[in-house]
Amino acid sequence: MYKVEARSVSVWYGSYKALDDVSLSLERNQVLALIGPSGCGKSTFLRLLNRMNDYIEGFRMEGKLLIDGEDIYSPEVDPVHLRRRVGMVFQKPTPFPFSIYENVAYGLRLQNRLKESQIRERVEQALRQAALWDEVKDNLKKSALALSGGQQQRLCIARALAVRPSLLLMDEPTSALDPISTAKIEELIHELRQNYTIVIVTHNMQQAARVSDMTAFFYMGRLIEYGRTKDFFTNPKHPETLRYITGRFG
Amino acid sequence: MPKVRKRWGELLAxxxxxxxxxxxxLVLGGVVGFIAYKGASVIGWSFLTEPMREGMRKGGIAPAIVGSLWVTAVAVIVGGFIGTAAGAYLSEFATNRRLKRAIEFLVTTLAGIPSVVYGLFGLALFVVALGLGASILAGGLTLALLSLPLLIRNAQEAFSAVPASLKEASLGLGASEMQTFLRITLPIALPRVLTGLVLATGRVLGETAPILFTVAAYYLPTYPRSLFEPTMLLPYHLYVLITSGVNVKETYPMAFGTALTLLMMSLAFTLTAAYLRFRLKLKYRV
Incomplete structure (x- = not known):
């Protein structure tokens, strides 16, 4: 069974067709990079996976999207429950104006069934996984807004991991960060792959080549090329892919 | 030399x-200074804490202060709840765009209705139809209606000002829309909501027309014991002292004392709002 499987997925916003007949499948514990020029549909595809597009007016979808073999757009699926299995990290760091501890505990408190000692354990575990624990362990009560941009983004990753999703979505997670912070997040993605399946949108071709196992190239709402990252960058099959990854458009 | 001419123009502007x-x-300072000058000689501890005596010619204005605070409290509590809820609905929960536009249009229209019309409406609905009589409750509800457009708009803006990225982050962690509102949007917007409430308090305190037919008593030098009694209020008492007292010449100076009291109370609320906003803005940076 695939972790993620899209079968002829098309998406409209009103009369605008944002995705056109996209099909792909992704194995467990792999990293998938979505690349393509702005407006190509890669973010739309990412946001389909945790049903964040539901809130956009005029959103309509056709086709089937399966996670762990389950159709996530079937009427029986509660998007709130889905999002506990599918974590998301956004482009800009979005810490809540609470303490570091409360930020990571946020998703856990929503579920109302953990004791405070368990929450403390999960917070530490998540912060360790996000490689932030050593930097903040003495300041857990400090406001998350006082952290640097790179630390804030790792905090957001920890916050997503604390809920224990099995699939992690990242929407250009390093585009607002400096090179050193970017390197740390990329290293983190490498480690997280042991336990998670990750889908990452990126504008940075080198990043896609560095962190991903699979790469999907979107252009004007269509999936142009999909394959192993190795082959993708060394031997692209489509002329459009070649033109994009060599920087001739986009 | 064109350069120089340009500078002259700037200087002139x-x-x-x-x-x-x-x-x-200066004009503002003049008004406040004039009231303060004329009122200061009247105001004193006994003026603020004692009831009126001898047909308002002697004594203080304490019952009017207490009455004003009661009516204002009813207005702000009722208006605050409804206004905040309506603002939250418009900003966060309304999915039907047409309905939302219609409500917004209605709110804007309500804001333009003269306050004396609210008074008449309050008389017809609360005093007569609902049988509350001229009472603190009827007056407070009328003033709540009057302040609703302001409170709804303020709350709506406060909730909309909370960054969408934070709301999305919360939803992305598996929070429902209501959980997101209660745990993220409301706490972050609260400083602004409260600021609007305190500002509205200052305004409601000074309103005269809506209380005329709904609660205000001409002369009732006792303290209200329940929400179902009429009471004296500062703005109406001021009007009475100037125009229709037992002896207007004698009560004229006391009007300035009353005006100064009202002014100071309004000012206190405005300053509280400014302080609240400043303090809480530092905390949440929004």
Whole structure:
């Protein structure tokens, strides 16, 4: 069974067709990079996976999207429950104006069934996984807004991991960060792959080549090329892919 | 030399703007100073804490202060709840765009209705139809209605100002829309909501027309014991002292004392709002 499987997925916003007949499948514990020029549909595809597009007016979808073999757009699926299995990290760091501890505990408190000692354990575990624990362990009560941009983004990753999703979505997670912070997040993605399946949108071709196992190239709402990252960058099959990854458009 | 001429023009413009703004400040200062000058000699501990005596010619204005605070409290509590809820609905929960536009249009229209019309409406609905009689409750509800457009708009803006990225982050962690509102949007917007409430308090305190037919008593030098009684209020008492007292010449100075009291109370609320906003803005950076 695939972790993620899209079968002829098309998406409209009103009369605008944002995705056109996209099909792909992704194995467990792999990293998938979505690349393509702005407006190509890669973010739309990412946001389909945790049903964040539901809130956009005029959103309509056709086709089937399966996670762990389950159709996530079937009427029986509660998007709130889905999002506990599918974590998301956004482009800009979005810490809540609470303490570091409360930020990571946020998703856990929503579920109302953990004791405070368990929450403390999960917070530490998540912060360790996000490689932030050593930097903040003495300041857990400090406001998350006082952290640097790179630390804030790792905090957001920890916050997503604390809920224990099995699939992690990242929407250009390093585009607002400096090179050193970017390197740390990329290293983190490498480690997280042991336990998670990750889908990452990126504008940075080198990043896609560095962190991903699979790469999907979107252009004007269509999936142009999909394959192993190795082959993708060394031997692209489509002329459009070649033109994009060599920087001739986009 | 064109350069020099341009500088002269700028200088002139700067001068004009300064003169106009200083003029405005002077006028404002003049009004406050005049009231303070005329009122200060009347105001004292006994004036603020004692009831009126001998047909308002002697004694203080304490019952009017207490009555005003009661009516204002009813208005702000009722208006605050409804206004905040309506603002939250418009900003966060309304999915039907047409309905939302219609409500917004209605709110804007309500804001333009003269306050005396609210008074008449309050008389017809609360005093007569609902049988509350002229009472603190009827007056407070009328003032709540009057302040609703302001409170709804303020709450709506406060909730909309909370960054969408934070709301999305919360939803992305598996929070429902209501959980997101209660745990993220409301706490972050609260400083602004409260600021609006306190500002509205200052305004409601000074409203005269809506209380005329719904609660205000001409002469009732006792303290209200329940929400179902009429009471004296500062704005109406001020009007009575100037125009229709037993002996207007004698009560005229006391009107300035009453005006100064009202002014100071309003000012206190406005300053509280400014302080609240400043403090809480530092905390949440929004």
């Amino acid at each position: 700067t001068l004009l703007v300064s003169v106009v703004s200083w003029g405005a400040i």
